Amino acid sequence: QVQLVESGGGLVQAGGSLRLSCAASVSRSTFTTYTMGWFRQAPGKEREFVAAITWRLGPTYYADSVKGRFTISRDSAKNTVYLQMDSLKPEDTAVYYCAADLYGMGSQDSREYDYWGQGTQVTVSS
Numbered sequence: 001q002v003q004l005v006e007s008g009g010g011l012v013q014a015g016g017s018l019r020l021s022c023a024a025s026v027s028r029s030t031f032t033t034y035t036m037g038w039f040r041q042a043p044g045k046e047r048e049f050v051a052a053i054t055w056r057l058g059p060t061y062y063a064d065s066v067k068g069r070f071t072i073s074r075d076s077a078k079n080t081v082y083l084q085m086d087s088l089k090p091e092d093t094a095v096y097y098c099a100a101d102l103y104g105m106g107s108q109d110s111r112e113y114d115y116w117g118q119g120t121q122v123t124v125s126s
Contacts, residue, residue, distance in 0.1 A: 002026050002034065002115040004098045009120030012088055016124070020083040022098030022117055028076055032056060035104030036074060036081040037113055040094035040122075049108035050096070051083060061106045066092075088124045095119040 003025040024031050037052035051072040052061045071084040099113035
């Protein structure tokens with residue numbers, strides 16, 4: 001069982017930055033076997049893929065809508081994955097979820113992910 005806890009959401013003006021964190025309650029060796037992803041869900045919309053970083057510090061993947069603005073990273077010493085969000089736009093407003101996929105390949109399909117956090121709200125004002 002993997003518990004994921006997100007933090008770092010909040011209200012920011014367009015053009016600003018936020019950094020989301022997701023802490024996993026597992027051992028360091030177990031954490032490195034999980035591909036970690038970020039998804040988001042805006043009101044009235046389906047949950048959508050944002051970014052993923054594969055296990056063993058493999059490739060990273062981004063949705064076209066955030067490429068060049070968001071950066072995903074992980075710190076295995078802290079069992080934490082981060083999402084640095086720069087040049088934020090009002091359309092980035094959503095609840096952001098962290099997810100874990102054992103030995104995952106960085107899928108954009110949320111059904112591939114085994115564990116989910118409770119989400120953190122990000123609101124970008126214009």
